[in-house]
Amino acid sequence: MPSARGDVPPFMVMDVMAAxxxxxxxxxxxxxxxVGQPAAPAPATALRAAQAALVxxxxxxxxxxxxxxxxxxxxxHYADTYRVDLDPDRVVVTTGxxxxxxxxxxxxxxxxxxxxxxIPGYPPYRHILTALGCEPVLIETRAATRYAMTGEALLAAxxxxxxxxxxxxxxxxxxxxxxxxxxxxxxxxxxxxxxxxFISDEIYHGLDYAxxxxxxxxxxxxxxxxxxxxxxxxxxxxxVGWMVVPPTLVRSVERLQQNLAISxxxxxxxxxxxxxxxxxxxxxxxxxxxxNRRILTEGLPKAGLDKFLPVDGAFYLYADVSKFSxxxxxxxxxxxxxxxxxxxxxxxxxxxxxxxxxxFCYAGSxxxxxxxxARIGKWLARGG
Numbered sequence: 001m002p003s004a005r006g007d008v009p010p011f012m013v014m015d016v017m018a019a020x021x022x023x024x025x026x027x028x029x030x031x032x033x034x035v036g037q038p039a040a041p042a043p044a045t046a047l048r049a050a051q052a053a054l055v056x057x058x059x060x061x062x063x064x065x066x067x068x069x070x071x072x073x074x075x076x077h078y079a080d081t082y083r084v085d086l087d088p089d090r091v092v093v094t095t096g097x098x099x100x101x102x103x104x105x106x107x108x109x110x111x112x113x114x115x116x117x118x119i120p121g122y123p124p125y126r127h128i129l130t131a132l133g134c135e136p137v138l139i140e141t142r143a144a145t146r147y148a149m150t151g152e153a154l155l156a157a158x159x160x161x162x163x164x165x166x167x168x169x170x171x172x173x174x175x176x177x178x179x180x181x182x183x184x185x186x187x188x189x190x191x192x193x194x195x196x197x198f199i200s201d202e203i204y205h206g207l208d209y210a211x212x213x214x215x216x217x218x219x220x221x222x223x224x225x226x227x228x229x230x231x232x233x234x235x236x237x238x239x240v241g242w243m244v245v246p247p248t249l250v251r252s253v254e255r256l257q258q259n260l261a262i263s264x265x266x267x268x269x270x271x272x273x274x275x276x277x278x279x280x281x282x283x284x285x286x287x288x289x290x291x292n293r294r295i296l297t298e299g300l301p302k303a304g305l306d307k308f309l310p311v312d313g314a315f316y317l318y319a320d321v322s323k324f325s326x327x328x329x330x331x332x333x334x335x336x337x338x339x340x341x342x343x344x345x346x347x348x349x350x351x352x353x354x355x356x357x358x359x360f361c362y363a364g365s366x367x368x369x370x371x372x373x374a375r376i377g378k379w380l381a382r383g384g
Contacts, residue, residue: 043278066093113164151190169201171313206232303377
């Protein structure tokens with residue numbers, strides 16, 4: 001029997017992927033819009049660096065906090081992109097953002113601590129917190145605040161029962177919505193005033209269309225920032241990300257990393273450092289996402305899905321399907337079976353209102369987006 005801590009819900013998108021794979025194994029052609037994974041490869045600069053390392057390098061352990069040159073390059077990224085002067089000693093290389101969340105939660109919170117997260121939101125936030133003995137506190141977001149957590153909502157939850165921390169993402173998964181600088185700054189001021197520790201998930205930074213994404217480091221050196229090479233740099237399978245932590249947490253995170261992972265795979269770190277030199281290539285990929293975003297925001301309303309949250313960034317569109325179904329899981333299953341378009345049911349991201357929503361990932365090709373719109377339109381016209 002598994003332990004109680006291991007008894008967490010599945011990440012449902014993985015189940016959708018498995019169902020889509022069965023259709024493909026039987027000869028069907030699936031348009032994959034279920035998983036948040038770029039279709040493009042890692043930058044050519046990263047691939048060349050990895051190939052050279054395989055040929056010429058001995059791939060041993062690295063320091064637990066990461067290769068020093070990579071940590072320095074990440075720090076320079078903050079100066080170049082956000083005009084934030086960052087000490088490389090505060091940078092920790094992690095096994096994707098997932099490893100960052102585990103290290104952050106273990107170093108910041110005690111069992112039983114309450115940590116606020118927005119819904120809709122990335123389900124592993126809740127599941128990892130639960131597995132570690134913490135209590136995720138779900139804060140619903142509304143259209144009036146562009147589906148972002150507010151200082152007022154955070155304060156209300158804290159006064160109901162004290163919070164130890166809060167985690168937010170901008171651009172957000174599954175919605176693609178973003179917080180502007182004023183909204184992020186206000187939320188962080190409330191958290192600081194109440195002694196609530198702040199974690200900012202910035203994994204989709206770089207993929208912003210409505211307005212520039214802002215880092216939490218502009219507002220506080222006490223915030224923990226988590227990012228990854230998975231999304232903007234198209235390196236999901238390399239499993240390499242990073243954290244920026246306050247100086248007081250560096251040694252604790254280092255000790256945890258030493259024991260949990262020893263170090264992040266060396267070849268992934270070498271490739272990640274070189275990826276920063278491939279930004280021109282990644283900007284071309286981003287422009288492809290922008291075109292896909294246009295195809296969906298113009299095409300899905302004509303197909304019948306005419307209500308969705310603001311499509312500010314990342315590569316997601318979160319569509320309201322309530323006029324067709326009050327069971328997004330069943331709707332997603334039928335859509336996959338009958339149209340071979342795979343999307344993720346909102347119940348994965350929002351246990352309160354997710355039954356009314358589907359998440360579509362538009363990280364594929366423009367041709368796939370056109371095909372998805374056409375298939376969905378024909379299906380809904382027949383009655384879904």
